[in-house]
Amino acid sequence: xxxxxxxxxxxxxxxxxxxxxxxxxxxxxxxxxxxxxxxxxxxxxxxxxxxxxxxxxxxxxxxxxxxxxxxxxxxxxxxxxxxxxxxxxxxxxxxxxxxxxxxxxxxxxxxxxxxxxxxxxxxxxxxxxxxxxxxxxxxxxxxxxxxxxxxxxxxxxxxxxxxxxxxxxxxxxxxxxxxxxxxxxxxxxxxxxxxxxxxxxxxxxxxxxxxxxxxxxxxxxxxxxxxxxxxxxxxxxxxxxxxxxxxxxxxxxxxxxxxxxxxxxxxxxxxx
Amino acid sequence: xxxxxxxxxxxxxxxxxxxxxxxxxxxxxxxxxxxxxxxxxxxxxxxxxxxxxxxxxxxxxxxxxxxxxxxxxxxxxxxxxxxxxxxxxxxxxxxxxxxxxxxxxxxxxxxxxxxxxxxxxxxxxxxxxxxxxxxxxxxxxxxxxxxxxxxxxxxxxxxxxxxxxxxxxxxxxxxxxxxxxxxxxxxxxxxxxxxxxxxxxxxxxxxxxxxxxxxxxxxxxxxxxxxxxxxxxxxxxxxxxxxxxxxxxxxxxxxxxxxxxxxxxxxxxxxx
Numbered sequence: 001x002x003x004x005x006x007x008x009x010x011x012x013x014x015x016x017x018x019x020x021x022x023x024x025x026x027x028x029x030x031x032x033x034x035x036x037x038x039x040x041x042x043x044x045x046x047x048x049x050x051x052x053x054x055x056x057x058x059x060x061x062x063x064x065x066x067x068x069x070x071x072x073x074x075x076x077x078x079x080x081x082x083x084x085x086x087x088x089x090x091x092x093x094x095x096x097x098x099x100x101x102x103x104x105x106x107x108x109x110x111x112x113x114x115x116x117x118x119x120x121x122x123x124x125x126x127x128x129x130x131x132x133x134x135x136x137x138x139x140x141x142x143x144x145x146x147x148x149x150x151x152x153x154x155x156x157x158x159x160x161x162x163x164x165x166x167x168x169x170x171x172x173x174x175x176x177x178x179x180x181x182x183x184x185x186x187x188x189x190x191x192x193x194x195x196x197x198x199x200x201x202x203x204x205x206x207x208x209x210x211x212x213x214x215x216x217x218x219x220x221x222x223x224x225x226x227x228x229x230x231x232x233x234x235x236x237x238x239x240x241x242x243x244x245x246x247x248x249x250x251x252x253x254x255x256x257x258x259x260x261x262x263x264x265x266x267x268x269x270x271x272x
Numbered sequence: 273x274x275x276x277x278x279x280x281x282x283x284x285x286x287x288x289x290x291x292x293x294x295x296x297x298x299x300x301x302x303x304x305x306x307x308x309x310x311x312x313x314x315x316x317x318x319x320x321x322x323x324x325x326x327x328x329x330x331x332x333x334x335x336x337x338x339x340x341x342x343x344x345x346x347x348x349x350x351x352x353x354x355x356x357x358x359x360x361x362x363x364x365x366x367x368x369x370x371x372x373x374x375x376x377x378x379x380x381x382x383x384x385x386x387x388x389x390x391x392x393x394x395x396x397x398x399x400x401x402x403x404x405x406x407x408x409x410x411x412x413x414x415x416x417x418x419x420x421x422x423x424x425x426x427x428x429x430x431x432x433x434x435x436x437x438x439x440x441x442x443x444x445x446x447x448x449x450x451x452x453x454x455x456x457x458x459x460x461x462x463x464x465x466x467x468x469x470x471x472x473x474x475x476x477x478x479x480x481x482x483x484x485x486x487x488x489x490x491x492x493x494x495x496x497x498x499x500x501x502x503x504x505x506x507x508x509x510x511x512x513x514x515x516x517x518x519x520x521x522x523x524x525x526x527x528x529x530x531x532x533x534x535x536x537x538x539x540x541x542x543x544x
Contacts, residue, residue, distance in 0.1 A: 022374075022375070024378065060371070060375055060378075062369070062371060062375045062376070062378035062379045062382065063375075063378050065378075065379065065382040066378045066379065066381045066382035066385075066386060067386075068344070068348065068382070068386045068387070069341065069344055069345060069348065072340070072341055072344045073341060076340065076341065094371075096369070096370060096371055096395070096398075097334070097368070098368060098395065099332070099334060099366075099368055100420070100421060100422040100483075100488075101422065102294075103294070103332055103334045103335075104334070106296070106332075106334035106335050106337075106338045107334045107337065107338065109338045110334065110337040110338035110340070114338060114339075114340045115340075123368070123370065123395045123397050123398075124397060124427075124428060125395050125396065125397045125417055125420075125428060125429065126368075126395075126417070126420050126422060126424050126425065126429075127422065127423070127424020127425055127426065127427030127428055127429070128423070128424040128427050129422050129423050129424040130422065130424050131424075145397055145398070148372070148397075148398050149372060150372040150373065150398060150399070150401050150402065151399070151400070151401050152398050152399020152400040152401040152402050152403075153398060153399055154399065155396075155399030155400055155446055156396060156397060156399055156439065156442060156443065156446075157397065157398075157399070159431075159433050159439065159442060160433060160434055161431050161432060161433060161434070162432055162433070162434050162436075164434075167428065167431065167439065170428060170431060171428065174427055174428075211372075216372075
C-alpha cells in the first residue's frame with residue numbers, strides 16, 4: 001500500500017487507528033479455548049468487529065512466537081484472513097528486527113516475501129546496513145524505532161552527543177538518507193507527549209506509528225496537537241484497551257465499541 | 273548452563289568456538305533437498321561433525337523464520353536434537369529481540385520456556401525494561417548487543433555523549449546495573465579488533481559473544497590479544513566459513529575439518 005492510498009483510507013474512514021493484535025492465549029475469553037485455533041478464532045472475531053473503525057492491524061510477533069509452531073500458524077492464518085477479506089487495511093508486523101546485512105535480508109524475505117505484510121518495525125542500533133535490506137521491496141514500508149513509549153526509552157534514546165543532538169534525533173536524521181517519507185515511518189510512543197514537537201522538526205512529513213495510548217497511558221489529544229500533519233501523518237495503535245476490553249462472549253462486540261469510541265475521537269481531531 | 277560449567281567446557285575442549293547455524297535452504301548442498309526436512313538434515317550432520325570442536329551452537333532466527341512454518345519446525349527439531357544429544361553444548365538463540373516490558377516477557381517465554389535455549393541475544397535500544405524481563409529465568413543468559421561486527425555499527429554505537437562516552441560504552445555500563453557477569457554477556461564483533469581493549473576496561477570479566485571471524489573478516493588473534501581474560505571470556509562464532517565450506521556430499525566432513533582448524537588455533541591461543 002502506498003502513501004496516497006494510506007492517506008485516502010484515513011480520509012474515507014475518518015480514522016487513523018491501528019488495532020494491535022497482541023493476542024495472548026492466557027488472556028482471551030475462556031470459551032474460545034475449545035476451538036481448534038483459539039488465537040486465530042479470537043483474531044478473526046476482533047478483526048471483523050473492528051475493521052470499520054480502523055485502517056491498520058499490527059500483530060506483535062512476540063505473541064505468536066511464544067506459541068511455537070501453533071503460534072506461527074495462527075499468525076499466518078490471521079495475515080491471510082486480512083489479505084483476503086480486508087485488502088485495504090494496512091498490515092504491520094511489529095517485530096523490531098535488525099541484524100547484519102546478510103541476516104536482515106533473510107528477515108526481509110520472511111516478512112515481505114513469505115508473509116507479505118505491508119510494513120515491518122525495525123530496530124536501528126546496528127545502523128544502515130541492518131536497515132537497508134528491508135528497503136529492497138518496492139511498495140513495502142520500514143518503520144524505524146525512534147522514541148519508544150516505555151520507561152527505558154530514557155536510557156539511551158535521549159543521550160545527547162557533544163553537539164546536544166539526542167540519539168533519537170540522530171536516528172531520524174541519519175535514516176532519512178536511506179529512504180524518504182514514501183517508504184519509511186518512525187515509531188514514536190504516545191507517552192512522549194510534547195516531544196512530538198521536536199520530532200516534527202526533524203521529520204515534518206513522515207508518518208509516525210504511535211503505540212502507547214490506552215493501557216500505556218498516552219494521550220491521543222496531545223499526540224495530535226504536537227504530531228499531526230496536513231496528511232494526518234499518524235497511525236495510532238491501541239492493543240490491550242481494545243482487544244481485552246471484555247472477556248465474555250461479548251468480547252468482539254465490546255472491542256468494536258471501544259474501537260468506535262477511539263475512531264470518533266479521531267474523526268473530531270481530524271476535523272480540527 | 274552456568275558460568276562455571278561454561279568455563280569447564282572451554283578448558284576440557286580447549287575451544288571457545290560457537291558454530292553459527294545460519295542455515296539457508298538456498299545454500300545447502302543440492303542432494304539434501306530431497307530429504308523431508310533439508311534444513312534439519314543439514315543441521316544434524318553439521319552438529320554431529322563439529323560437536324567435538326565447539327562448545328556452543330547459535331542458530332540465527334532469521335534463517336528459520338524466513339522458511340515460515342517449515343522453518344520454525346526445523347529450528348525446533350534442531351534445538352531438541354542438541355538438547356538430547358549434546359546437553360553440554362551451550363545453545364544461543366540469535367534473535368536480537370527487545371520490546372516494551374509486556375512484550376519482552378512474551379519473547380522470554382518463547383525462547384526460555386518453550387524453546388529452552390540457554391541464551392538469547394537482545395537489542396538494547398529500548399533500554400532497561402526491554403531487557404530485564406529476559407533476566408527472570410534463573411540459569412538463562414542475556415547477551416546484549418554492544419559493538420557489532422557490521423559497517424553500520426559506526427552509525428550510532430560510536431556516538432559520543434557530551435562527556436566523550438560512546439553509546440556502546442554507555443550500554444555496557446548501564447546494563448551492568450541489571451545483572452552481573454553470571455547472567456549477562458555482550459556481543460562484540462571480531463571486526464572491532466583493538467576496540468576490545470576499550471571494551472575490557474568497562475567489562476573486565478564478562479563473557480563476550482564474538483561474531484565476525486571467517487566470512488566477515490575479523491581476526492581471531494586480535495580478538496584474543498585484546499579481549500581474552502583469565503577465564504577465556506570469549507565465545508567466538510563462525511557460521512558461513514564452517515557450515516558452507518563445501519557443498520558436495522562431503523559438506524559435513526569439510527565443516528569438521530574447518531571447525532577443527534579453528535579449534536586448534538584456539539587451543540594454541542588458550543595456552544598462551
